[in-house]
Amino acid sequence: QQQVKQSPQSLIVQKGGIPIINCAYENTAFDYFPWYQQFPGKGPALLIAIRPDVSEKKEGRFTISFNKSAKQFSLHIMDSQPGDSATYFCAAVMNRDDKIIFGKGTRLHILP
């Protein structure tokens, strides 16, 4: 099954809060799991990515937590800012297929 299920569909958080976006997958053949950020009128931009042999990865205020046994991963945004308001997509990639399987996206709004 080449699907990635993402939740919630939308999320509103106060500035400084920690929004958490969750994703689940079924196919254990995926090689890595990127997160993309998309602003209105723009294409998706790579935010951070993780391989399945790593349980956590941090880049600045963005952290991916990865649970291989549960086939779940999540994005946490520390000290969220209004500028983080965007749509976030989790995704999965199989190197042999060379294509990105996107989740349905989470529209995040950070209140000032």
Added chain:
Amino acid sequence: EPEVTQTPSHQVTQMGQEVILRCVPISNHLYFYWYRQILGQKVEFLVSFYNNEISEKSEIFDDQFSVERPDGSNFTLKIRSTKLEDSAMYFCASRRDGYGYTFGSGTRLTVV
């Protein structure tokens, strides 16, 4: 920072007409892609292109679609006879190696 450039940003076409969406990938990238995003839905893979041929295509990419790299810099997506359901945002992406996909800002195609 290098960018993937897409033109036009918005195209309106009559149903049944042919459209060509244009992309200029990053100059030293070797792999090229088209994805589409129907309004409010997830980003979907259409086709990947490497070494002047299609490497992979999705079920969406039927005989009405074609891609071409007519010269050393452009990468085009042609839809021969557009249908209403082809209305979407079309994103071009490119990468050199690893997981560094870079997406363009997209072309919004409206079929009327």
